[in-house]
Amino acid sequence: MSPRERRDPAASREESLRREMVARFVAPRGVDDPRVLAAMSEVPRHAFVPEPLRARAYGDHSLPIGHGQTISQPYVVGLMTQRLGVTAEHKVLEIGSGSGYQTAVLGKLARSVYSLERIDELARSAAALLAGLGFHNVSVKCFDGTYGYPAAAPYDRILVTAGTETVPEPLLAQLAVGGRLVVPVGPRDRQRLRVIRKRKNDYAQEEAEDVTFVPLLGRFAGSPA
Ligand code: SAH
Numbered sequence: 001m002s003p004r005e006r007r008d009p010a011a012s013r014e015e016s017l018r019r020e021m022v023a024r025f026v027a028p029r030g031v032d033d034p035r036v037l038a039a040m041s042e043v044p045r046h047a048f049v050p051e052p053l054r055a056r057a058y059g060d061h062s063l064p065i066g067h068g069q070t071i072s073q074p075y076v077v078g079l080m081t082q083r084l085g086v087t088a089e090h091k092v093l094e095i096g097s098g099s100g101y102q103t104a105v106l107g108k109l110a111r112s113v114y115s116l117e118r119i120d121e122l123a124r125s126a127a128a129l130l131a132g133l134g135f136h137n138v139s140v141k142c143f144d145g146t147y148g149y150p151a152a153a154p155y156d157r158i159l160v161t162a163g164t165e166t167v168p169e170p171l172l173a174q175l176a177v178g179g180r181l182v183v184p185v186g187p188r189d190r191q192r193l194r195v196i197r198k199r200k201n202d203y204a205q206e207e208a209e210d211v212t213f214v215p216l217l218g219r220f221a222g223s224p225a
Contacts, residue, residue: 014046017058021045021074025060031078039108040078045071047129048099067119069214071099072161076211083195083208084157084182086110091152093174095145096161096216100126103138106159113138114152116145118218146218148174155179163191163213168220172196172203184213 022041031037046057048071053063062070072080080102086092086109097103097117103126106113115138117123123142130138141149145160146168153174160171160183167183175181175198184191193208215221 014044014058015041018042018045021058021060022078025073026075026078029075029079031075031082033082035109036078036081036105039081039105040074042108043101043104044133045074045101047133048101048104048126065099065122067122069098069119069122071101072213077102077105079209079211080159080161080182080193081105081109083193084159085180086157090156092157092159093149093152093155093171094159094161095148095171097123097126097140098161100129100140102159102161103140104130104133104135107135107138110157111137114149114155115140116149117142118144144218146170146216146220150174158182160184160216161213162216163188163211164216164221166220166222167194167196168216168218170220172198184211188215 018041022037046054049057049063062073065071090110092106092110092113094103094115097115103113103115120142123140127140148170154176155174156176156179158171158175158181163184177198177200179198181196183194185194186192189212191211193211195206195208197204
């Protein structure tokens, strides 16, 4: 037992719930990257879930976080993170901070993370939570992420955590050569993960798992904000 566990039984209980979440709902479904599993075993998911729903934070489901948005199912976070292939050298852009949970998982793995959220209250709450948990390599900004964030471009990795029928052009433009973009593409409630690799002169695209995300809204998403 670590010294921290001896001091705080609640933290120890949450730690074992987290390990159980990863072992039961994430690892058996093909997420086998040890760095991803370790990051998910460390980030306190309950902190990103609204107080009344905290008892369900480590279950096999997405949960509402207000404003009609959701924190993704743990398996989906693991899957997207694994498909993104993040290393400790990478600068990552995330569109759709939501609760900030996925941002935290990326923050554990990457050199730096810029995350954009269009709903002010969610952006503020995610930023405060991440700062409180000591994530100094992540920053959350409030605006339409379909524009990307040109100030810190290019990015080694870009993750979109909302569904879109059109991959926003600025995100492709802000991807580094050799970089990778993961985005759920398709109509509402019927999307498929698309993994896009930027090469010197073109893009390689691969379709992966079916997923369900709330819609990406904005100037370059094909749906008005
Ligand atoms: N990754 C989040 C879940 C995201 S839900 C988590 O772990 O909690 C999708 C989020 O994308 C929502 O919060 C929604 O407001 C946001 N979103 C939708 N369109 C956006 C846009 N154009 N720019 C930034 N955020 C957007």
